[in-house]
Amino acid sequence: MFLEYFNYWIVVFLMMAGFYIVIAHDNLIKKIVGLNIFQASVFVLYISFGKITGGTAPIIAEGFSVYSNPLPHVLILTAIVVGVATTALGLALVVRINEAYGTIEDDEIHKADEEED
Amino acid sequence: MTSSTAIAFAIGVPLLGTLLILLHKRYPNIREAITLGTAATLFLIVLSILPEVLAGERPNLTFIEFLPGISIAFEVEPLGMLFAMIASGLWIVTTFYSIGYMRGHHEKNQTRFYACFAIAISSTMGICFAGNMLTLFIFYEVLTLSTYPLVAHHQSPEAKAAGRVYLGILIGTSIGFLLLAILWTWHLTGTLDFEEGGILSGKADGPLAGILLFLYMYGIGKAALMPIHRWLPAAMVAPTPVSALLHAVAVVKAGVFSVVKVIVYIFGTDFLSSIHHDDWLMYVAAFTLVAASCVALTKDNLKARLAYSTISQLSYVILGAALATSAGVLGSGMHIAMHAFGKITLFFCAGAIMVASHKTEISQMDGLGRRMPFTFIAFAIGAMCVIGLPPMGGSWSKWYLMVGSADAGHFIFIIVLIISSLLNVAYLLPIVGRGFFRPAPPETNDGNHQDHSHAGIKEAPAFCLFAMAISSAGCIALFFFADRIIKLLEPVAKAAG
Amino acid sequence: MVAHFPALLVIIPLIGAPICMLVRVRDWSWAVATICTWASFAISWLLLQQVISDGSISYQMGGWAPPIGIEYRIDMANAFVMLIVTGIGSVIMPYARESVRAEYGVRRVYFFYTSYLLCFCGLLGVAATGDAFNLFVFLEINSLATYVLVGMGKDRRALTAAYQYLVLGTIGATFIVIGIGLLYAETGTLNMYDLADRIEKVGASRTIGAAFAFLVVGISLKLALFPLHLWLPNAYTYAPSMVSAFLAATATKVAVYVLLRFLFSVFNIELTFDVLPLDYIFAALAVIAMFAASTVAIFQENLKRMLAYSSVAQIGYIVLGISLHNAAGVTASVLHLFNHAIIKGGMFLALGCIVYRLGTVNIHHLQGIGRRMPLTTAALVTGGLGLIGVPLTAGFVSKWYLVIAAIEKGWWPLGLLVLLSSLLAVVYVWRIVEVAYMKPVPENAEQVEEAPSSLLFPTFILIGASIYFGIDTDLPLDAAIETAKQLTGNGE
């Protein structure tokens, strides 16, 4: 049971770990790290779907008849690009937040906002 | 001008007036002349519809179809005709009065006052002529919204608090209950048109009809059935012309008018008396009638007393309609007219006293009648009309209400009506007595204390006196020409019988 | 060319975005954005006509037939949503020029319009596509551009708002990808119509159930369904006015469309509502949203924030209609989607006018604003009446249908709750009225003029529309009824 589905266990572990980091950490950079781990779990999930036992790379060649499904790879390539863009934007925002508040800790930012009100 | 276009004009003319008033906000004389002109035009337009209605026709006008199956539609029937004539006719009188009052009182924001007043009248016309329940509801809401600035006119904290109560109760009940009732009716019957004999009969069974009746009666907050009457005393912070025309005539009468319309044309009197779920309404109305009169007795502030008196009188109308007999409905319709004239006269007097002497409490009015004889005579006439003493119009409507109670076999309500009339006597006539027969308080020269004496008080401004004269003449005239009203309302009463 | 409209609708803003970046001259980039928006509007209008007369349109990207290729399928539902998006965009663009200049400045303003066009393109792509994964990609294009736009606000809190939005939005998007992935794993297809067929055959397997849960949660995050709305108030409050208006009117609406599409077209009604108790969950959340968010709105001092919370409440109405899952309920939802877009868009534009002149929308600084900026305030209050659902405004029509739907379903207490919750709207709208009209102008207040006509005109178009569509209900009502018919008939 465990070994048979070990890739999915990895997915679940990564997903929960990433999600936990996003929720539990106050540091904005760490949140983004968590977000990345969270997204990475999905990449693994998709790649797992595409794998066919004994299949090769999906390029037509003599002597092979079983290929892995290429579609999840293509999809996840797109998802990775989206992930990169999200990370870049998130980090850029963190840089700006650091300039505006002088901190990247969530609770300190909250405090600064409350003082302003 | 055909009658259908007359309906459109009746609603459009006051709106046009509003626009002109806003445009001339820098020229008070022109602004008020426009108001007068608009009021007179409106009255003539309304009168032009009268012959057709008397001839038994039902002029109608349909605007765009608003939702599938529901249009904004108008249809003139006798009750609406009567109400429209009262409201538009008294608007002219009130305008004269307003000019005297607002100038004499040096009110601010007069342009907003006149503009909102005109919108309120326009929506009252819409209510009068509404051809289906949704149209009525729409104008009902417009009326609430347009009178809010009038109630909160002074912009003082009390005025704003009163405005909140006013808006809260009226909008709350109308959206929470009335709209739900309308939607439910639409769901049950697929129509919202006012039809003789009602649309709900056969579509709603016993308890459901009872619930619907409850939703309608408490949804129409403007009818001030207890315990949702609080807005009316609150609205008394408004300038007196507003209290006079809107909170003795247009707004509250729009409420009871809607109640009568709902009972006669949505439920149908036959259906209502057959289901026996309307008994509670009669008892609530009877209770409101007596209780409000008792509260009125305790009030020293003149306008507050009149407000509670109004609450009590509104329940006469509701009671009459709830009796669901021919005479009861007739009495209801007549009482709308009779009370309108009587109460507006009383409010005119209250305002005149306020302008001339800055007195608002009844206990301060000892001997004031000798300084302001015309005002107090008018007050006496109005009071007698509200009480129902001949030769004032009010006596007819109370007569028919009692006949209606007897027809329905509810003799207890005859007793209630009599008790209430006695209470009316008890809270209205002593004011006149005080004015004429009690000695005026002595003059004090102590600068620190408020001067309670009547030194320097003169009769109210001429504009006010003129208005009072007309409305009190109306009270008397209604007694002698009551047959005209009966004739107008006959078709409705017959259908109810 | 007519046959290519579904693709062109998405491509035009996509091409506009890089051009915007290349021209770089301030007014030119604005002009490019405006022209693209207007062109899209014209196309979406024609598309809607085409759908009305000929039924659904299918467009095969790259000539590859579905289910292998990506298909764009335009039916009533998305044609209508695209019309809303492009229509709102077309009205807002003329407004944007002055407003953005005042709130964002002129330096590198071409970035602003590039982001706007990408956001616009993403929304249209989400609406147009018939491919589940393609939908995710466009959703992310739209979201990323939106984060940028929100972060362009003047206040530094715009940055934290954008960050918060980014984190939550990304979580939502990832949930959606997981859901789509699971669907793919179970059925082996990504085309929505193909998916619908295969899901029907598979039935409610555990994978489908999990996919469904991930999708619903992910989409609910994007549409700010209570209690997943946390990103919304800050984002709307601190974004530039033009962005607030555009987002409030379109972004959540498109998310609602996605929800409708998945619930009704991809998963079928039996699965969604009979096997899974989604109707009760949605109804409960919607009612809480209506009351909780409206109550919070009452206590806000920043008017933009107040409107933002009101948006959360209004989304509650929309979701409530969906939870009834009968034709009338969905009609009410779609209708409210349209009406709320117009009303809220118009109100945010009106607030933008105030920001333009006063630099603040804090209620304490707006005393007597009714006298200082009469037209703007009139627009704001008229919009507010629409939010309450006063008759003769668009808001009334949708509430009418919502309550009727609730009664038809037999859940009449919900109808009563809808009406009662609109009383809360009365309270927060009346706060504006009291401050605007019933308070004197502060003595030390500087002299302000009415907002310039380039701002007022678009504001009045939207507010006017909210009145117009409250009286002449044909267009939105027909479209909503057709959409509901299509969706509740399981996409046929």
Added chain:
Amino acid sequence: MRSYLVLRVVSKLLMPFILLFALYVQFHGDFGPGGGFQAGVIFASAFILYALIFGVKDAGAVLPRGILRFGIAMGVLLYAGVGVFNLLVGGNFLDYNVMAKDPTLGQHLGIWLVELGVGLTVASVMVTIFFTFAGHRYRPQ
């Protein structure tokens, strides 16, 4: 890092190979594994390596911001332009069959151009992201 001679020399030596490999991945994309995304990132990594060793300023001299921004925009335009061209000559959006007389040739041409656009944009974006972060100076408010 100006003092690390080994790094400087090795990176200079590596640069052409990285770029060449990027081009291989780019243009072999329509036959085998590869394509614009991968190629773009590899291409960008060469410049990022250069910037790491020689500083962002020097790297910026090789690839000014203006060119990068142009690259980003042109890549997208190229992609969309191919699609619109197909539209104009009678196919659907991105239907490469109509690009040349022979559909197979058309497919080759179409995918080649589209991947070129993708590669251009990806490379420019990656380099821009790196330059933006690395070249940013902390400006507290």
